[in-house]
Amino acid sequence: MNALGSLLLVLLLAGLGFAGGQVAGLRPLFGVVVPYAAFVIFLLGVSHRVVLWARAPVPFRIPTTCGQQRSLSWIKPSRLENPSSTLGVVGRMALEVGLFRSLFRNTRTELREGPRLGYGEAKLLWVAALAFHWAFLLVILRHLRFFLEPVPAVVAALASVDSFFEIGTPGLYATDIVLAGALGYLLLRRLLSPQARYLSLFGDYFALFLLLGLAASGILMRYAVRIDTVAVKQLALGLVTLSPVVPGEVGPLFFSHLFLLSVLGAYCPFSKLMHMGGVFLSPTRNLANTSRMKRHVNPWNYPVDVHTYAQWEDAFRDKLKAAGLPLEKE
Amino acid sequence: MAEEVAKPEDLAQVDYRPPAKDWRDPAVEFRKGVFCYSAAPKHLQYLGLPNPRPWHPSDADWKLPADWKRIILEGMKERLDRFRSFRLFMDICVRCGACADKCHFYIGSGDPKNMPVMRAELMRSVYRRYFTPAGRILGPLAGGRELTEDVIKEWFYYFYQCTECRRCSVFCPFGIDTAEVTMMGRELLNLVGCNINWILEPVANCQRTGNHLGIQPHAFKDAIDFLVDELAEITGVRVEAPINRKGAEILYVIPSAETFGTPHYYTLLGTLLLFHAIGLDYTLSAYASEGGNFGLFTSHEMMKRLNAKIYAEARRLGVKWILGGECGHMWRVVHQYMDTMNGPADFLEEPVSPVTGTRFPHARSTKMVHICEFTADLIHNGRLRLDPRRNDHWVATFHDSCNPARSMGLIEEPRFILRSVCRRFHEMPENTIKERTFCCGSGAGLGTDENFEMRMRGGFPRANAVKHVRDRFGVNLVACVCAIDKATLPPLLEYWVPGMHVAGVHELLGNALVVEGENERSTDLRGEPTGAAGASAGPQPEGARE
Ligand code: HEM
Numbered sequence: 099m100n101a102l103g104s105l106l107l108v109l110l111l112a113g114l115g116f117a118g119g120q121v122a123g124l125r126p127l128f129g130v131v132v133p134y135a136a137f138v139i140f141l142l143g144v145s146h147r148v149v150l151w152a153r154a155p156v157p158f159r160i161p162t163t164c165g166q167q168r169s170l171s172w173i174k175p176s177r178l179e180n181p182s183s184t185l186g187v188v189g190r191m192a193l194e195v196g197l198f199r200s201l202f203r204n205t206r207t208e209l210r211e212g213p214r215l216g217y218g219e220a221k222l223l224w225v226a227a228l229a230f231h232w233a234f235l236l237v238i239l240r241h242l243r244f245f246l247e248p249v250p251a252v253v254a255a256l257a258s259v260d261s262f263f264e265i266g267t268p269g270l271y272a273t274d275i276v277l278a279g280a281l282g283y284l285l286l287r288r289l290l291s292p293q294a295r296y297l298s299l300f301g302d303y304f305a306l307f308l309l310l311g312l313a314a315s316g317i318l319m320r321y322a323v324r325i326d327t328v329a330v331k332q333l334a335l336g337l338v339t340l341s342p343v344v345p346g347e348v349g350p351l352f353f354s355h356l357f358l359l360s361v362l363g364a365y366c367p368f369s370k371l372m373h374m375g376g377v378f379l380s381p382t383r384n385l386a387n388t389s390r391m392k393r394h395v396n397p398w399n400y401p402v403d404v405h406t407y408a409q410w411e412d413a414f415r416d417k418l419k420a421a422g423l424p425l426e427k428e
Numbered sequence: 429m430a431e432e433v434a435k436p437e438d439l440a441q442v443d444y445r446p447p448a449k450d451w452r453d454p455a456v457e458f459r460k461g462v463f464c465y466s467a468a469p470k471h472l473q474y475l476g477l478p479n480p481r482p483w484h485p486s487d488a489d490w491k492l493p494a495d496w497k498r499i500i501l502e503g504m505k506e507r508l509d510r511f512r513s514f515r516l517f518m519d520i521c522v523r524c525g526a527c528a529d530k531c532h533f534y535i536g537s538g539d540p541k542n543m544p545v546m547r548a549e550l551m552r553s554v555y556r557r558y559f560t561p562a563g564r565i566l567g568p569l570a571g572g573r574e575l576t577e578d579v580i581k582e583w584f585y586y587f588y589q590c591t592e593c594r595r596c597s598v599f600c601p602f603g604i605d606t607a608e609v610t611m612m613g614r615e616l617l618n619l620v621g622c623n624i625n626w627i628l629e630p631v632a633n634c635q636r637t638g639n640h641l642g643i644q645p646h647a648f649k650d651a652i653d654f655l656v657d658e659l660a661e662i663t664g665v666r667v668e669a670p671i672n673r674k675g676a677e678i679l680y681v682i683p684s685a686e687t688f689g690t691p692h693y694y695t696l697l698g699t700l701l702l703f704h705a706i707g708l709d710y711t712l713s714a715y716a717s718e719g720g721n722f723g724l725f726t727s728h729e730m731m732k733r734l735n736a737k738i739y740a741e742a743r744r745l746g747v748k749w750i751l752g753g754e755c756g757h758m759w760r761v762v763h764q765y766m767d768t769m770n771g772p773a774d775f776l777e778e779p780v781s782p783v784t785g786t787r788f789p790h791a792r793s794t795k796m797v798h799i800c801e802f803t804a805d806l807i808h809n810g811r812l813r814l815d816p817r818r819n820d821h822w823v824a825t826f827h828d829s830c831n832p833a834r835s836m837g838l839i840e841e842p843r844f845i846l847r848s849v850c851r852r853f854h855e856m857p858e859n860t861i862k863e864r865t866f867c868c869g870s871g872a873g874l875g876t877d878e879n880f881e882m883r884m885r886g887g888f889p890r891a892n893a894v895k896h897v898r899d900r901f902g903v904n905l906v907a908c909v910c911a912i913d914k915a916t917l918p919p920l921l922e923y924w925v926p927g928m929h930v931a932g933v934h935e936l937l938g939n940a941l942v943v944e945g946e947n948e949r950s951t952d953l954r955g956e957p958t959g960a961a962g963a964s965a966g967p968q969p970e971g972a973r974e
């Protein structure tokens with residue numbers, strides 16, 4: 099139900115963009131106003147969420163330790179999995195963000211006859227998630243050629259490396275295949291695994307379909323429905339230089355693409371897509387395990403009701419005396 | 429109670445297919461054997477906690493305060509503003525499900541709401557409905573859910589079906605720690621008086637007498653005296669075990685179960701023998717007679733209240749630093765909370781071993797050292813005479829307790845000790861030890877009899893790994909450094925892997941420790957024949973040590 103609903107919603111949005119692109123009077127709306135609005139919502143929304151996180155203090159130092167602590171000099175500490183220095187934390191975070199270290203640990207628990215529990219390899223989620231994120235990043239970087247004039251050499255080089263496998267004309271981008279394939283896997287996984295289906299929300303499918311729609315419209319524009327890239331670049335440059343123009347000849351499919359992108363941007367701050375910022379702030383990962391080495395201060399530490407030694411001694415005075423235990427007051 | 433419990437064969441038939449019912453329906457069935465009973469009102473009254481009343485989880489009416497909803501929502505708001513962890517973990521889960529089959533309660537029960545992600549969603553759905561713009565406007569479409577009394581019951585059921593073990597957070601790509609969400613959930617439940625007796629009675633005891641068991645000072649002294657006599661009988665050596673002695677160099681804090689519980693007690697025998705052997709200048713305290721802290725399972729405030737006595741007592745007695753015994757959750761509190769909550773410990777000195785002169789710079793600020801760190805250093809420096817043959821009746825494995833493993837990283841220290849005192853040691857499979865260790869299934873205050881079935885389910889992955897090394901290497905002993913383990917692993921293993929024994933690391937050390945003036949030792953600290961006498965237990969004496 100969630101899956102179907104979100105698919106329909108994405109199709110509706112794509113159609114809306116498509117239709118908007120065909121009506122001359124609406125083109126400025128879909129080509130300029132909506133993207134600008136989405137960008138503003140994205141910026142303000144994301145910063146608002148980040149500020150909310152940043153404003154909440156980290157009262158305790160609670161890293162999840164995934165290896166040997168630094169204690170005795172002759173025991174080798176696990177510098178990345180249980181960092182005790184800033185450098186170690188940076189390394190740990192780099193592994194998390196760049197390689198999804200924790201997801202790499204994934205296993206599949208299987209209950210076999212016996213009963214015997216087995217923990218099988220289950221790296222596909224890691225592969226797909228990593229592939230999707232890196233491909234997405236590269237695709238975004240590649241898109242910079244629309245927004246920058248002259249096109250920086252790195253961006254151009256990226257595009258040529260990406261189309262290294264000269265399949266068809268124009269050269270098929272490896273990232274496009276990877277992006278679509280990985281998204282497809284992530285979607286199938288949600289649909290086919292009963293557990294994943296049970297826990298998936300409308301928003302989980304929506305994000306995936308939105309991205310798939312975005313990727314599909316992009317791929318179509320490149321390989322099937324040719325559009326005027328010069329006009330697209332005109333529009334994109336206009337947007338970034340704050341002197342927007344909507345050239346007449348950009349194809350309607352482009353408007354689907356742009357509209358889906360706008361929706362994605364505006365949707366970000368209200369959704370789980372905020373994980374991109376959140377991962378950096380996660381206190382179980384970004385703190386060094388120096389809890390006993392350095393004092394960590396809790397800004398809201400307040401006094402509490404404690405049963406003091408004096409009260410305790412008063413309560414048990416006779417028994418303490420009878421047992422011959424030392425007393426503060428006789 | 430035992431006769432009502434399902435047989436292991438039946439319990440092991442776990443059905444992992446989720447029900448067709450939408451998870452947003454909060455209705456839960458409080459079936460006997462899978463939940464903990466409510467706290468007696470007198471404990472709430474004594475502790476000054478809200479809404480003391482007689483009630484039972486299976487009642488239809490939980491007698492919540494009239495404005496319970498406002499209390500919960502305000503409590504959530506307050507915690508969202510105070511804990512970045514909480515706010516972040518409410519926001520960033522992508523529901524990838526990587527954590528799902530990592531939770532022992534899910535593995536053992538197949539209940540999809542025991543997947544960590546779902547446990548947290550029970551709270552997140554309410555968060556989204558009341559604290560995010562999308563959820564306020566779009567409600568269920570944005571994953572929001574109304575807060576109803578049934579949701580409170582559901583929270584109670586599932587937040588007291590999580591042992592705050594943090595295994596899920598090891599596997600989560602963002603480090604989302606469902607234990608943290610459970611802790612918040614329990615704090616909120618406590619605000620409306622929904623708590624369990626197995627936690628609040630120890631908490632009340634601890635506040636009043638200084639320890640969970642409610643041992644009063646004279647009884648504490650009796651227990652220690654008895655222990656000293658028994659140790660003399662077994663070893664021929666009479667040790668000193670001072671209590672509340674001012675001017676000692678070191679305060680030794682134990683989980684109180686070591687004074688009475690079996691097999692905890694043997695750990696204390698071993699430890700006191702060790703202190704005698706090295707001539708340690710130390711004292712126990714009858715006031716700080718508990719390192720464990722069931723406040724951790726109640727609220728941050730309660731944790732702080734109970735923990736405060738350790739530093740207070742160290743200051744009063746004028747010791748230089750503090751040594752802490754074998755206890756898992758105690759070390760979560762000591763390592764990650766104590767200094768922040770009740771420090772700075774500027775009246776103490778940076779810990780230095782009086783025997784080897786080794787400094788413990790990693791404990792420079794908190795000034796409390798784990799007994800395994802201390803002992804490993806002694807052995808490494810050759811300061812102990814050990815005869816590991818005296819443990820030849822044991823083929824040991826080591827169970828990493830959740831907190832020392834995942835909230836500290838105490839991994840090699842106990843293993844080093846074990847290998848030095850025990851000749852036959854075998855690791856359980858990689859996926860079940862160290863940071864990936866499986867909980868005993870009874871931690872975080874859930875180790876009560878009425879919860880027996882759920883404990884057996886939760887402990888199943890641990891027990892199954894023990895069974896593996898029993899069948900493969902003839903392991904007959906599970907060593908550990910946790911008082912809750914010592915209480916709950918024996919019934920767990922009795923259920924799934926009969927015939928296993930459970931011991932503290934310092935019990936095995938005590939067996940192997942050669943002390944000046946001791947008798948020829950014919951028995952171990954349990955009074956059972958040692959060494960060659962029992963050595964037939966395992967098929968292969970050496971072999972694959974890891
Ligand atoms: C930095 C560390 C990051 C980690 C560890 C991470 C991890 C993940 C994971 C595990 C998923 C779930 C895949 C699934 O099962 O559905 C996901 C989804 C997603 N991530 Fe990231 N991510 C990171 C950063 C980012 C960044 C920087 C972006 C920037 C746009 C991003 C965008 C997305 C999107 C759009 C999805 C949607 C796919 C879905 O909803 O399932 N992520 N991420």
Ligand code: SF4
Nearest residue numbers: 521523524525527600
């Ligand atoms: S692993 Fe983390 S992000 Fe994935 S479902 Fe579990 S809590 Fe959410």
Ligand code: SF4
Nearest residue numbers: 531590591593594596
């Ligand atoms: S903390 Fe442990 S018990 Fe709780 S949800 Fe995570 S894995 Fe399960």
